[in-house]
Amino acid sequence: MIVAHVVCSYIGGMEIRHADRIADALEELVFTGQFNDGDRLDEIRLAKQFGVSRTPIREALQRLVVSGIAEQLPRRGVFVRQPGPVELMEMFETMAEIEAVCGRLAARRISDAALAELDQANRLCREAVSSHDTDAYYLENERFHHTIYAQSGNSYLAGQALRLHRRLKPFRRLQLRLRGRMAQSMAEHEEIVAALKAGDDQRAASALRDHVGIQGEKFRHLMMELRTAAE
Amino acid sequence: MIVAHVVCSYIGGMEIRHADRIADALEELVFTGQFNDGDRLDEIRLAKQFGVSRTPIREALQRLVVSGIAEQLPRRGVFVRQPGPVELMEMFETMAEIEAVCGRLAARRISDAALAELDQANRLCREAVSSHDTDAYYLENERFHHTIYAQSGNSYLAGQALRLHRRLKPFRRLQLRLRGRMAQSMAEHEEIVAALKAGDDQRAASALRDHVGIQGEKFRHLMMELRTAAE
DNA sequence: AATCATATTATTGTATACAAAAATATTGAC
DNA sequence: GTCAATATTTTTGTATACAATAATATGATT
Structure with a gap:
């Protein structure tokens, strides 16, 4: 079956990649205190929440990890790291x-x-x-x-x-x-x-x-x- | 057909995720001048080179982009950015x-x-x-x-x-x-x-x-x- | 031959499939 | 009932499939 999924929206010069948009959104959510320190960023939950697959979510998470906003424990998941x-x-x-x-x-x-x-x-x-x-x-x-x-x-x-x-x-x-x-x-x-x-x-x-x-x-x-x- | 692919190697406390290992390797390659400014980091070429699929390569590339080592042009690719x-x-x-x-x-x-x-x-x-x-x-x-x-x-x-x-x-x-x-x-x-x-x-x-x-x-x-x- | 329009190919971005490991539940022994 | 061992489920990490866009090639027109 062929599913006509829209990959990305080209409205103006706005975000094109879901991964980018999601990374920004997640960063904002962490910064505004929507997440507590140690919270696991559940890939499938976020995927459902953002209406995308796990792939762009995972790419966004990599960015958070490098920014120091989240921490990654291999085979365990990505966890938000709020500064103490x-x-x-x-x-x-x-x-x-x-x-x-x-x-x-x-x-x-x-x-x-x-x-x-x-x-x-x-x-x-x-x-x-x-x-x-x-x-x-x-x-x-x-x-x-x-x-x-x-x-x-x-x-x-x-x-x-x-x-x-x-x-x-x-x-x-x-x-x-x-x-x-x-x-x-x-x-x-x-x-x-x-x-x-x-x-x-x-x-x-x-x-x-x-x-x-x-x-x-x-x-x-x-x-x-x-x-x-x-x- | 079921392919018996080894996902990761557990040698000591070493790298577990391919994406992590590849990100480090690519960073080193850029730092040691193996790449010139503006070079495109070709996903499929790198995938073949590292013997993995595009997925871990792409996750590694996200990290380089956030680190400022590379730049991403949506729908165009990731390009190394050597400081002028x-x-x-x-x-x-x-x-x-x-x-x-x-x-x-x-x-x-x-x-x-x-x-x-x-x-x-x-x-x-x-x-x-x-x-x-x-x-x-x-x-x-x-x-x-x-x-x-x-x-x-x-x-x-x-x-x-x-x-x-x-x-x-x-x-x-x-x-x-x-x-x-x-x-x-x-x-x-x-x-x-x-x-x-x-x-x-x-x-x-x-x-x-x-x-x-x-x-x-x-x-x-x-x-x-x-x-x-x-x- | 040069230029523009169209067709073809390549590449990116995302979705899905699947194996390995971790987390959890279940069972059995004591 | 408690604990340990096994079975089940979840979740991560990677591979592959596929649609959309960019890049390139082809061909028609002048």
Whole structure:
């Protein structure tokens, strides 16, 4: 019997391979906490869920494994690997250091146009703070940091920074909900721009390291609270 | 007809999945320059070459794509992506900065045992230099750097450093062949250890940044020579 | 001969088939 | 009832089958 199965959908320049689409979807599901640490990613269950065969699912899983989002035990399956408290703090520290590096390089390489973009992002951030628009704040905050990565003048480094930034996204979001954190974060942003404008690389590095370091601290504090609350 | 195909070999704790073994093999082939930039990784050719079907080959290819070693054009195939001169210099700069970060953190966290290990690695390095044993030098040099990564006290950061270090391995090896480079590199190692012993984080960071930065410079010089020689 | 349209082939992406290993259930001995 | 040994089921890993698209060849037209 010949089954007329549609292999892929060609809508615009969108995803073409099911495996790609599924890898992205699974990554998103893991990042948004739809899966717990240690959960097995059942191939046949996912195949049914996504309406495809096991083949594209398995290809997607390979990608998750290489990304470090999941772990593969041969002949046992693929299991999601959510970072624990220790690894998370390490990731925040690494993010702080990488941002500091970006800032140090950017201080000597940044363009006037990019400085103006940072100013605008901060302006929109301030507006978001006054109107208590967390989502808008988050968006402009992201633009702020991405601009600094790009202005490091090193696209490889910028790519690595983006990767980690994306990975930490769900955790960073949490600490932003803390009372007064948005306003404090804004002040830190101003200091960063001031350092960049002055072309002071050491100061820019310190400001960025502290800014991200505080995020990690706040997040750790949140986790501790959750932990003690659970006891 | 039933074919008695052996799925996998269980020799010791070795590789179990063909896909894993093939991914490693392909990565090695790309790193050692067996493939040129833009070469298509032909599924059926590789399948024949490795004596397996296309399925494990394709799973291996997914891994290469995520690692950034290859690029996938939907419906076209997977192509190896060797970093060009610009990207290579960016990678060296990033490596220098990451090593500097590791050194800065290590200066405040390193153990006496690790300091002794660095001293020993340098001693063996010096011996290798006098006996012109490039391989031995390379091995101890690697141990030196890996120890510093580990002593950053941040295993996530150390992992990232290891990744990039591994990626740059074939390129770093080249510049070591330059006249007097090994001796110069040794002196730089001594300075790094001195800074770490003194617990001077700024000095350790600078020493490591310069050390790796010089590697990048030497490599760039080599590339320029190759380029002009080709004209 | 050059160019465009069509036919052919090759290759990718997915589905299915099947063997090996792991997980689970069942049975039997004590 | 508990534990161990065997049987059954599930699941992984790989091979193969097949449809859709890309690449190439063929041929008609000028």
